[in-house]
Amino acid sequence: MDVKDRKKISQAIIKRLPRYYRYLGELLSQDVERISSNDFSKLMGVTASQVRQDLNNFGGFGQQGYGYNVKNLYEEIGKILGLDRVHNIVVIGAGNFGKALAGYKDFEKRGFKIKAMFDQDPEKIGKSYGDINVYSIDELTEFIKNNDIEIAALTVPKAAAIQLAGILAEAGIKGIWNFAHTDLKVPRHIVVENVHLSESLMRLSYNLVNSGNRMKK
Amino acid sequence: MDVKDRKKISQAIIKRLPRYYRYLGELLSQDVERISSNDFSKLMGVTASQVRQDLNNFGGFGQQGYGYNVKNLYEEIGKILGLDRVHNIVVIGAGNFGKALAGYKDFEKRGFKIKAMFDQDPEKIGKSYGDINVYSIDELTEFIKNNDIEIAALTVPKAAAIQLAGILAEAGIKGIWNFAHTDLKVPRHIVVENVHLSESLMRLSYNLVNSGNRMKK
DNA sequence: TAGATTGTTAATCGATTAACAATC
DNA sequence: TAGATTGTTAATCGATTAACAATC
Numbered sequence: 001m002d003v004k005d006r007k008k009i010s011q012a013i014i015k016r017l018p019r020y021y022r023y024l025g026e027l028l029s030q031d032v033e034r035i036s037s038n039d040f041s042k043l044m045g046v047t048a049s050q051v052r053q054d055l056n057n058f059g060g061f062g063q064q065g066y067g068y069n070v071k072n073l074y075e076e077i078g079k080i081l082g083l084d085r086v087h088n089i090v091v092i093g094a095g096n097f098g099k100a101l102a103g104y105k106d107f108e109k110r111g112f113k114i115k116a117m118f119d120q121d122p123e124k125i126g127k128s129y130g131d132i133n134v135y136s137i138d139e140l141t142e143f144i145k146n147n148d149i150e151i152a153a154l155t156v157p158k159a160a161a162i163q164l165a166g167i168l169a170e171a172g173i174k175g176i177w178n179f180a181h182t183d184l185k186v187p188r189h190i191v192v193e194n195v196h197l198s199e200s201l202m203r204l205s206y207n208l209v210n211s212g213n214r215m216k217k
Numbered sequence: 218m219d220v221k222d223r224k225k226i227s228q229a230i231i232k233r234l235p236r237y238y239r240y241l242g243e244l245l246s247q248d249v250e251r252i253s254s255n256d257f258s259k260l261m262g263v264t265a266s267q268v269r270q271d272l273n274n275f276g277g278f279g280q281q282g283y284g285y286n287v288k289n290l291y292e293e294i295g296k297i298l299g300l301d302r303v304h305n306i307v308v309i310g311a312g313n314f315g316k317a318l319a320g321y322k323d324f325e326k327r328g329f330k331i332k333a334m335f336d337q338d339p340e341k342i343g344k345s346y347g348d349i350n351v352y353s354i355d356e357l358t359e360f361i362k363n364n365d366i367e368i369a370a371l372t373v374p375k376a377a378a379i380q381l382a383g384i385l386a387e388a389g390i391k392g393i394w395n396f397a398h399t400d401l402k403v404p405r406h407i408v409v410e411n412v413h414l415s416e417s418l419m420r421l422s423y424n425l426v427n428s429g430n431r432m433k434k
Numbered sequence: 435t436a437g438a439t440t441g442t443t444a445a446t447c448g449a450t451t452a453a454c455a456a457t458c
Numbered sequence: 459t460a461g462a463t464t465g466t467t468a469a470t471c472g473a474t475t476a477a478c479a480a481t482c
Contacts, residue, residue, distance in 0.1 A: 012449065014423050018416035022398065036463060048463095049451050056465060064464040065458045081419045082426035096320040100313035104414075106398075112418055150425060175425045177418065181239065181323075191428060193421035195414065197321075199235035201329055201394065202298045204410035206231050208367060208392045209299030211408060229473065253439060265439095266475050273441060281440040282482040439482085446475070453468080458461105 013054050017081055019044065020054070024074040036067035086111045088148050089177075092164060093155035094119035094127070094134045097179055101153055103130040115147055137164075141171040153177040230271050234298055236261070237271070241291040253284035303328045305365050306394075309381060310372035311336035311344070311351045314396055318370055320347040332364055354381075358388040370394040371401075
């Protein structure tokens, strides 16, 4: 099926894809060759209907009477998620979170390669964390343009994040992984993925305090 | 309205509450006294209907002809989210992410107090990061029981996380903030909030690769 | 009082689940 | 072939939006 023919995929489905991918990876490492939507759904705690509906948005990966080939499905979902190619990343902000991202080796396995860190603090510029160098923010635009950088991880305070979003847009960034506690206003063609840890913690707190009401999902 | 009378609140609504709270905090710091659902919805990029419906699940905070009092609404949502009291946290895993959480000062402002870190590495035990001490995992259960710990932030590898989830459940933890790339199986009364960064990055990647299909939400 | 804006019901939309004919 | 299981349509469920009477 050609990309252009694809029907609109809802974000609800996209949210589920990485989890399918994770479970398929586990099955693969256990040398499971094939799996039915029914068995897979039980493993993951969802309905078989949802599995079939979700997968069928992207193509007929299964076979009647057989199920899905684990290796094939894993690779196909990997492609759908863009994991079949390398994505270059810069981390902006060499604070604790920036350093944690830079030090985390698993991203690279999936094709996400952190090429550099940036900070404005002269104390930090020139240092390196886990073989990733810290450069001055002044060099950011040029670095993005010259190094095929697609994604910027923003681990800076709110005010700086808002300002940097503009600079990144100008520099031609394609996606922003935003760890700052604010919504970024960027042109529509730039993808923003928010990781708002304090909001995550508040949801946990809500569910703790109201754990009489058992949650649905 | 008594807690027991509350109707079931969907997780969709709960996901939005911290964002309302954040915007209200900003309005408050700008000394805005009142706001209508219409103005608020424009500010946040949602519908006025949704704002009124969401808020009304928790009580009639508004007033016809006037709107909502910002300070009052901020406080009410804070209470709903359980931010009116202190939640004690332990961070398990003194790696980069654990250290980043320990070093992040904003959580405490919201009542989330990190009391200790735990690790199994003798190199790390005894150290401290941002005035938070690292203890041996062996002391975890006792610490939780003696220090009114509600939440455990799990920043350890997958296999360790699965094992620790069992220990935490036994120790009487109420909530787990799970940073490990796995789903945890715990008794139903324990709340789990997942932060799966690699899945977040994959969603970003999907939306990059498929940015022809513009996303809905 | 008149205008503004809520709280709430009704209508719409979208996502999930169920069912089953197609087919391997 | 017979059994298993998909792909897909139809039914259901839940969430969002629209509308408006109530009321400050």
